[in-house]
Amino acid sequence: RRQPPQTEEGWYVLHDFRSIDWDAWRNAPERRRERAIEEGREYLSTAESVADADEGDSATFAVLGHKADLLVLHLRPTLGDIDALERRFEHTALAEFTERADSYLSVTEVSGYMSQEYFEEGETADTGIANYIESRLKPEIPDTDFLSFYPMSKRRGPDHNWYELPFDERADYLSNHGEIGKDYAGRVTQIISGSVGLDDYEWGITLFGDDPTDVKELLYEMRFDPSSSRFAEFGRFLSARRMSPADLSAFLAG
Ligand code: 76R
Secondary structure, three states: OOOOEEEEEEEEEEEEEEEOOOOHHHOOOEEEEEEEHHHHHHHHHHOOOOOOOOEEHHEEEHHHOOOEEEEEEEEEEEEEHHHHHHHHHHHHHHHHEEEEEEEEEEEEEEEEOOHHHHHHHHOOHHHHHHHHHHHHOOOOOOOEEEEEEEEOOOOOOOEEEEEOOOHHHHHHHHHHHHHHHHOOOOOEEEEEEEEEOOOOOEEEEEEEOOOOHHHHHHHHHHHHHHHHOOOOOOOOEEEEEEHHHHHHHHHHHH
C-alpha cells in the first residue's frame, strides 16, 4: 500500500504578480499618478502591518524581467482574508495602471516524513518539534533582499513515479534533500507551501536570500540530488527584490 504522508496546514499563501502599464502611467495626468502612488502605498503598508487579520504577513517586491513588475506576497489564516486583500487592491487607484501578470495560491505545509513523532504524539510532542512545525506553518517573511519563486511537482513518469514509491523510500530521498538544504542555513531561507487542488503545480517554492548566487548555488546542487534529478518537475521561475511600500513613488518614477 502506498501510504501518503500525514500533513498539517497553516496559512494560505498568495503570490500576486502585477505588471504596470507604463504607457498609461507616462501619459496620465500628475494628479492621477499622485493618487495611484498614495493609494498604492496605503494598500501595501496596511497589508504589511496585517491590519486586516489576526495573524499573517505580507511583503512587497520589485520583479526583474518581463514577467511582471510587482509581487505582493500575502500569508493569511483563511482564504477569505486572501480574497479580501485581492479585491481591496482592485479598488485602489494604482490598480488602474496594473494588469494581473500571474498568481499562485498555496498553503503552508509540514509533512510527516521527518517529524513522524509529532504526528503520532500530537499535543505531547516535544517543544523542539512543536516550535519547528509552528515556524513552518506560520512563517515570518524573511527580511532579505532577494526572492526566487517557482512552482513544482513530483514526477509521475513511467520510469520515475514519486507517488508509487513506498513511504520509507520517499522519506530517505527527502532526508538527503534536507541535508543539502541545511548547508545553506543562514544564507537561504525557504517557504514551502502545498498547492495540490489549489493551483497548477503541487508546491510553491519561495526562496529568500541576500545574495542571489547563494540561491542559484543551492538549486544547482539540488538538481544533482536524486529527489530533484529523478522526481522534480518545475514551472516558471520569477526573481524579485524586496521593496518598501515607501519606495513605490521612486519605483514608478524610474
Ligand atoms: O523541513 C525540513 O527541514 C525537513 C527536511 C525537508 C523536507 C521534508 C526539506 C528541507 N524539504 C522537505 C520537503 Mn525542501 N525544498 C524544495 C525545493 O529546486 C528544487 O530542486 C526543489 C525545490 C527547495 C529549494 C527546497 C529547499 N522540499 C520538500 C518538499 C515536499 C515533498 C513532499 O512532501 O512530498 C518539496 C516539494 C521540497 C522542495 N528543503 C529543505 C530546502 C531546504 C533549504 C531545506 C533545509 C531546511 C532547513 O534546514 O531549514
